[in-house]
Amino acid sequence: MRFKIFNSYVLPTVLLIGLTFFSCSEKKEETAKQEVIAEKETETKSDQKTILFFGNSLTAAYGIDPEDGFAGLTQQRIDSLGLKYRVINGGLSGETTAGGLARLDWFLEDKPDVFVLELGGNDGLRGIALSETKKNLMLIIDKVQEKYPDTKIILAGMQIPPNMGTEYAREFTEIYPAVAEEKDVALIPFLLENVGGIKELNLPDGIHPTEEGHKIVFETIWPFIEKEIE
Structure with a gap:
């Protein structure tokens, strides 16, 4: 029992x-x-290297899906080629060169292997002193170079309409080649080549590219990126 x-x-x-x-x-x-x-x-x-796009609403792909912006298209091209790079979109709508300089440290906590600087357009549209814009661009580049000497830097050139006068617009355009030469960095002569001012390639505001416009901007940028990641 x-x-x-x-x-x-x-x-x-x-x-x-x-x-x-x-x-x-x-x-x-x-x-x-x-x-x-x-x-x-x-x-x-840890095996991946980093491409950082640091800019304003153009980089942020204002008005469209960020994946369809030129930064997102860069990641897609890299993935299709099987390259070990990740793209970080550091675009912020309305950003000026002063604002970019102020928030740069946070983005430099990790090393960017390629740093694409796309700022200044908002400075020009607001009529900010050209000397201030140039100084800020140079300080941004200085910070990157001082912290990461091996980082490849690409400066995206910009042009603005003559709202502030033709002389101001001309001198604004000249800032970018001058900074690129002085700091010995690669220069994209005009980021919005074949897009800027073309109605059908821009949103109704006439400033920000459409998806199709971003595809053209990407093709302008890619040769410069490709050269630095070979």
Whole structure:
């Protein structure tokens, strides 16, 4: 009788212990798998180099899906080529060169292997002193070069309509080649080449490119990016 009672209680207990052990083992195995996956993802990320686009609403792809902007299209091209680069979009609508300089440190916590500087357009549209715009662009480049001497820097040239006068617009355009030469960085002569001023390639505001416009901007940018990641 005692034997039967022992059997009726012990057997379920043994089974429960066995199931618990199996469940724990299964959880441990799953945890181990997750740790291995996480480790591999970390290794993959550490293997990747970084391209940082640092700019204003043009970089941020104002008015369209960021993936369809020139920064997003750069990532797509890189992925299609199987290159180990990730693109960071550091675009902020309304940003000026002064604002960019103020927020730059946060973006430099990690090293960008390629730094694309696209700022100044809002300075020009607001009539900010040309000397101020030039100074800020140079200070931004200085910060990057001082912290990461090996980082490749590409400066995106910009032009503005003559709202502030033709002389101001001309001198504004001349800032970019002057800064590029003085700081010895690559220069995209005009970011919006074949897009700026063309109605059908811009949103109704006449300033920001459409998806089609961004495709053209990307093709303007890509040769400069490609040269730095070879």
